[in-house]
Amino acid sequence: MGGDAPGAEAGGGRRGLFTFAVGLCVAMVFGLGAAVNLAVGRLSTSALHPSATQVLWIVDTYLVVFGCLLIPAGSVGDRFGRKGAMLTGLAVLTVGSVGSALAPTVPLLLVARAVTGAGAALVLPSSLPLLTQVFPADQRGRAIATWTAMSSVGGVAGNVLGGLVLQYFDWQMLFAAAAPLAVVGMALVAATAPRVPRHERPLDPVGVLVLVGGVLALLFGIIEGQRDGWLAPVVLLAFGAAAVLLTVFVLVELRREHPLIDPRAFLRPGLRSGALGIVVSFVAMYSVFALNGQYLMSVKGYPAVLAGFGTLPMAVMMFVASRRAAGLAERIGARAVVVGGLLGVAAGLALYSLCGPDTPYPLYALCVLLVGAGSGLSNPLLSTAILSALPASRAGVGSGINSFSREFGGALGFALFGTLLNGAFGPALPASLRELPGEAGEAARRAVGSALALVHERGGPEAAAVDHAVRVAFSDAAGFALRLVAALVAVATVLVVVWYPARRPAEPS
Numbered sequence: 001m002g003g004d005a006p007g008a009e010a011g012g013g014r015r016g017l018f019t020f021a022v023g024l025c026v027a028m029v030f031g032l033g034a035a036v037n038l039a040v041g042r043l044s045t046s047a048l049h050p051s052a053t054q055v056l057w058i059v060d061t062y063l064v065v066f067g068c069l070l071i072p073a074g075s076v077g078d079r080f081g082r083k084g085a086m087l088t089g090l091a092v093l094t095v096g097s098v099g100s101a102l103a104p105t106v107p108l109l110l111v112a113r114a115v116t117g118a119g120a121a122l123v124l125p126s127s128l129p130l131l132t133q134v135f136p137a138d139q140r141g142r143a144i145a146t147w148t149a150m151s152s153v154g155g156v157a158g159n160v161l162g163g164l165v166l167q168y169f170d171w172q173m174l175f176a177a178a179a180p181l182a183v184v185g186m187a188l189v190a191a192t193a194p195r196v197p198r199h200e201r202p203l204d205p206v207g208v209l210v211l212v213g214g215v216l217a218l219l220f221g222i223i224e225g226q227r228d229g230w231l232a233p234v235v236l237l238a239f240g241a242a243a244v245l246l247t248v249f250v251l252v253e254l255r256r257e258h259p260l261i262d263p264r265a266f267l268r269p270g271l272r273s274g275a276l277g278i279v280v281s282f283v284a285m286y287s288v289f290a291l292n293g294q295y296l297m298s299v300k301g302y303p304a305v306l307a308g309f310g311t312l313p314m315a316v317m318m319f320v321a322s323r324r325a326a327g328l329a330e331r332i333g334a335r336a337v338v339v340g341g342l343l344g345v346a347a348g349l350a351l352y353s354l355c356g357p358d359t360p361y362p363l364y365a366l367c368v369l370l371v372g373a374g375s376g377l378s379n380p381l382l383s384t385a386i387l388s389a390l391p392a393s394r395a396g397v398g399s400g401i402n403s404f405s406r407e408f409g410g411a412l413g414f415a416l417f418g419t420l421l422n423g424a425f426g427p428a429l430p431a432s433l434r435e436l437p438g439e440a441g442e443a444a445r446r447a448v449g450s451a452l453a454l455v456h457e458r459g460g461p462e463a464a465a466v467d468h469a470v471r472v473a474f475s476d477a478a479g480f481a482l483r484l485v486a487a488l489v490a491v492a493t494v495l496v497v498v499w500y501p502a503r504r505p506a507e508p509s
Contacts, residue, residue: 014134014192015134015135017188017191017192018130018131018134018188018189018192018193018194019131019134019143019146020188021185021188021189021192021193022127022128022130022131022146022147022150022189023146023147023150024181024184024185024188025086025090025123025124025127025182025185025189026123026124026127026147026150026151026154027150027151027153027154027157028154028178028181028182028185029066029093029120029123029124029154030151030152030154030155030158030406031154031155031157031158031161031162032062032097032116032120032158032178033062033063033066033155033158033410034154034155034156034158034159034162034289035158035159035161035162035165035174036058036059036062036162036174036175037059037159037162037293039162039166039171039174042166042170042171043055043058043171046170046171048103048104048105048106048109050106054106054110056223056227057110058106058109058110058113060223061110061113061114061117062113062114062116062117062120063117063219063407063410063411064117064216064219064220064223065113065114065117065118065121066117066118066120066121066407067215067219067404067407067408067411068121068212068215068216068219069117069118069121069122069212070121070124070125070400070403070404070407071125071211071260071261071397071400071401071404072121072208072211072212072260072400073085073089073121073122073124073125073126073400074125074126074397074398074399074400074401074403075203075204075208075260075397075400076122076203077122077125077126077129078397079203081195082126082129082130083126083130083189083193083194083195085122085123085125085126086122086123086126086127086130086189086193087186087189087190088119088122089118089119089120089121089122089123089124089126090119090123090182090183090185090186090189091119091182091186092115092116092118092119092122093116093119093120093123093178093182094119094178094179094182094183094186095115095119096112096113096114096115096116096117096118096119097112097116097175097176097177097178097179097182098175098176098179099111099112099115099116100112100113100116100172100175100176101172101173101175101176101179102172112175116175116178119182124399124400124403125397125399125400125403126399127147127399128143128144128147128383128387128399128402128403129398129399130193130194131143131144131146131147132144132387133194134194141325141326141329141380141384142323142326144326144380144383144384144387145322145323145325145326145380146322146323147383148322148376148379148380148383149318149319149322149323149376149380150319151403151406152285152315152318152319152322152372152375152376152379153315153318153319155285155286155289155410156289156311156312156314156315156318157315159289159292159293159308159311160308160309160312161177161308162174162308163305163307163308163309164305164308165177167305203260204253204256204258204259204260206252206256207249207252207253207256207259207260207261208260210245210248210249210252211245211246211249211260211261213241213245214241214242214245214246214248214249215242215246215404217238217239217241217242217245218238218239218242218246218408219408219411220238221235221238221239221242222411222412222415223411223415224238225415225419226414226415226418226419230419250263260397261397261401265389265390268389269385269499269500269501270385270386270388270389270500270501271385271386271389271390271401272499273338273382273385273495273496273499273500273501274382274383274384274385274386274389274402274405275386275401275402275405276492276495276496276499277338277342277378277379277382277492277493277496277500278379278382278383278386278402278405278406278409279405279408279409279412279492280342280345280409280488280489280492280493281341281342281345281374281375281378281379281382281409281489282405282406282408282409282410282412282413283409283410283412283413283416283417283485283488283489284345284346284348284349284371284375284413284485284486284489285314285345285371285375285409285410285413286409286410286411286412286413286414286417287349287413287414287416287417287481287482287485288311288314288349288352288368288371289311289413289414290413290414290417290418290421291352291417291421291478291481291482292307292310292311292368293307293308293310294447294448294449294474294478295355295364295474295475295478296310296364297449298448298449298452298471298474299356299357299448299471299474299475300357300361310361310364310368311368313365313368313369313372314368314369314371314372315372316372317368317369317372317373317376318372318373318375318376319376320376321341321372321373321374321375321376321377322376322377322379322380324376324377325337325341325376325377325378325379325380325381326380326381328377329381334381334384334500335497335500335501337377337378337381338377338378338381338382338496338500339493339496339497339500340374340377340378341373341374341375341376341377341378341379341381342374342378342489342490342492342493342496343374343490343493344370344371344373344374344377345370345371345374345375345378345489346374346486346487346489346490346493347370347374347486348367348368348369348370348371348372348373348374349367349371349482349483349485349486349489350482350483350486351366351367351370352364352367352368352371352482353478353479353480353482353483353486354479355367355475355478355479356471356472356475356476356479357468357471357472357475382496383402385500385501386398386401386402386405387399387402413485416485416488417481417482417485420480420481420484420485421477421478421481422445422446424476424477424480424481425445425446425448425473425474425477426445426446428473428474428476428477429444429445429451429469429470429473430466430469430470430473432466433445433451433454433455433466433470436454440454448470448471448474451470451474452467452470452471455467455470
């Protein structure tokens with residue numbers, strides 16, 4: 001991995017190309033995690049014959065490895081060169097994507113997905129510090145806003161493009177499509193990325209191993225908790241291991257001369273408020289992603305392609321709002337913009353909770369527009385607060401914390417919303433489904449698509465009425481879950497207000 005050499009800020013044309021390259025890479029990294037959810041049905045019936053658990057881990061292996069390695073990968077970029085780290089990550093991601101498409105067995109597919117996640121982890125933390133380097137100091141807020149917008153848009157783009165790919169190709173193409181995008185990204189990064197000084201700071205292998213183990217256990221517990229129940233022995237064991245390992249990590253890092261992360265950094269208001277604000281913002285955003293497909297396809301009857309486009313207004317609004325956040329902060333103050341943005345997210349979720357089977361799409365679009373606007377306004381300033389809390393020599397680690405906050409918030413959002421939704425949906429079903437024994441009844445109580453399929457299969461004179469009752473039950477359960485998530489965002493906003501620096505954080509240098 002080549003080191004970075006000193007260099008000046010890029011000219012306008014080169015800056016524009018590199019900004020495009022970073023946007024492409026960041027959107028691809030986040031889109032890879034979102035798009036595969038659309039292929040679950042195809043994977044389940046594929047020639048690989050995976051079990052239900054294996055299908056879920058084909059989806060989640062990328063996310064778990066990606067999340068575990070973000071902060072260590074940021075440290076690697078700081079130490080050995082961020083441009084080299086990003087190029088290496090894109091190469092590894094290309095290999096993993098091709099391997100995923102060609103994998104002849106489930107174990108090899110899981111290995112390839114893990115390789116793809118490792119490559120993505122090398123790409124992301126170095127991309128933001130490199131992007132800020134090509135902008136003049138007075139424009140770096142715009143660079144952070146652009147990066148933030150693309151990281152948010154990536155999940156939506158993954159759903160949209162994933163739906164289009166699966167409309168015409170099988171699941172292998174969903175993995176293979178990332179390879180040419182990564183190759184284009186490599187070429188552009190190699191030609192346009194700046195070379196900045198690398199920092200001769202020793203790595204912390206002990207800290208890396210303990211942190212990776214703790215984060216792995218935490219993410220495993222969150223993923224399995226939704227599936228097996230939060231009191232399942234394996235879930236409790238995972239959370240217990242996470243608590244022990246992360247505690248050990250803090251104790252070890254406090255004693256090291258060159259820690260991976262100095263735990264005392266979290267005493268800085270910017271780091272605490274930025275991380276918490278981003279986590280709850282992504283909990284909200286991924287709650288919308290988790291609901292979007294089920295609501296639009298099962299409740300509203302949209303085809304998969306149109307359901308994929310359902311959250312496109314949110315992506316557009318996030319991009320537009322992100323570009324306006326810095327200028328608005330100059331006029332009314334960064335803290336006011338952050339608070340207004342997070343409360344806008346909560347308001348969007350609350351409005352979304354009122355949607356039912358007969359809600360017209362324009363009203364649905366207004367709900368996701370509010371969530372997108374709130375996230376777009378708050379996230380760039382929250383990211384700036386995180387990066388400003390650490391010295392420039394640790395920008396890769398700061399970017400890793402920033403990225404991990406997004407990844408953790410997304411995983412927590414899927415798990416929390418799914419648990420709340422499933423817990424409310426079953427009891428709200430008509431008695432004929434609520435009390436149905438066996439596997440068919442269990443499936444109907446866990447998924448609206450299964451419940452509606454069972455109603456249509458059984459038929460009868462009351463089928464239309466039961467079908468409508470199922471859709472209403474799902475909408476009511478989703479509304480309950482959305483209101484709780486909205487309340488969580490509102491409560492967390494109070495802490496963000498208290499912790500956020502009184503003055504706008506300085507741009508990273």
